[in-house]
Amino acid sequence: MRYDAEPAYVLHARPWRETSLLLELLTEHHGRLGLVARGVQGPKKHVLRAALQPLQHIRFDGVQRGELAQLRAAEAIDAAPRLSGDAGLAAFYVSELTLRLAPRQDPHSGLYELFGQVRERLREDAPLSWTLRRFERDLLDALGFGFDLSRDGDGGAIDPAARYRLDPEHGPRRVLSERIDAAGRSQTATGRALLALAGDEMPGADDLQGLRRALRTVLAHYLGGRGLKSWELMGELGRIAAPPVPGQASPGTGADDKVS
Template sequence: MHLVAESAYVLHTRPWRETSLLVEVLSEHHGRIGLVARGVQGPKRQVLRAALQPFQHIRLDALARGELARLISAEALDAAPRFDGEVALAGFYVNELLLRLLQRNDPFPELYELYGRTRARLQDEGLAWTLRCFERDLLDALGSGFDWSVDAEGVAIDPAARYRLDPEQGPRRMLSDRGHGERSAAATGRALLALADDSAPEAADLPGLRQAMRSVLVHHLGPRGLKSWELLADLARVAPKRDSRRDGDGS
């Protein structure tokens, strides 16, 4: 299959052999694609190398044979965002989730659009809420999402209650006599209704929502976690209290 002028976002790049790169992209019409970019390490290929950096929006030509396609050409479509600190970690998390949950060559045009929106929001909006919306929409696209306005029994979500997320059936209301630790790792009804309405909840509701969403993602990821989660845990052990406006518990 010959890919011509295919738009894509670069998710991951790593060296391969002496002068080449292995590149993973999320393309508009063909989903996740693995590419071999040959001979791009020389001084005359600097422009091409720059176009193959993570988060870059590109247009590419490639020849697909087997699991990996051979990159013929690529050009940047914009100036890639310069993420640093917590924003870079959040972007790494988004890319890693896509790499782990998407099979190659499975078309997901809605995820291509979602990635573009999320990439822009990471620069301008609160990290935690941006990531929760990304997780919600990713699960929906993969057919594993929920109706966030009702629980697993079909009862309307109570904004004053707390809910754990059953990965298969959705929100389940927690009893009031549960221990503090178990309840603090659950989502408030207010947070679930915020997901349903696509309106940011109060900052106090975001940590529990993160924990509840993570339990669903762990189910789909299997026993091997994410490197970005490990990095976040390491950062939390050494970093001072972060800016509450960005809710610091991003991924």
């Protein structure tokens, strides 16, 4: 199979042998593809190599041979966002999550557009935690794993004052207040937070933290028990970060809350 001028986003690139790269691309028409880019590490290939960096939007030619396609040519469509710090880690997270959940050569409607949207939100310095929660919600929907966040698993309306856990197979499940201990609370979100996410309205910092924890349970289910490197990195950063100074930081502004 040939790919001619196929638009794609670079999800991952790593060196292979002395002069080549192994790539993972999210394409517009063919889903996620693995490719070999041969001979791109030489001194005269810096333009092509720059077009194959993660988060870059490209147009490429290639030939599918077996599991991996062979890259023939590539050019950048635009300039990739210049991200650093928490935004750079967020970009790593969305790329890794897409790579892990999207199967190869299995296009899903809207996934390519979704990645482009989150890329631009990162470029525009939108609130990171909210950007990532929206992306997680929409990624699950695009892959067929999503559910109605305005209704519980039995079809009843979500109670804003109640707490819910997210069952990957059945959606929101109300948790009785007398059964919520510290561990259980860490896996639940308020009904108010779920309704805000369903309505695409950013909730407060505490509710964003609850959404992060609740959605991570769903994502971990579909990741098959093997977590993400970005989660591990955010955990390490969270442990070594200096504690916030009272009065100078609001809840939910730590690196782990923003990015993971």
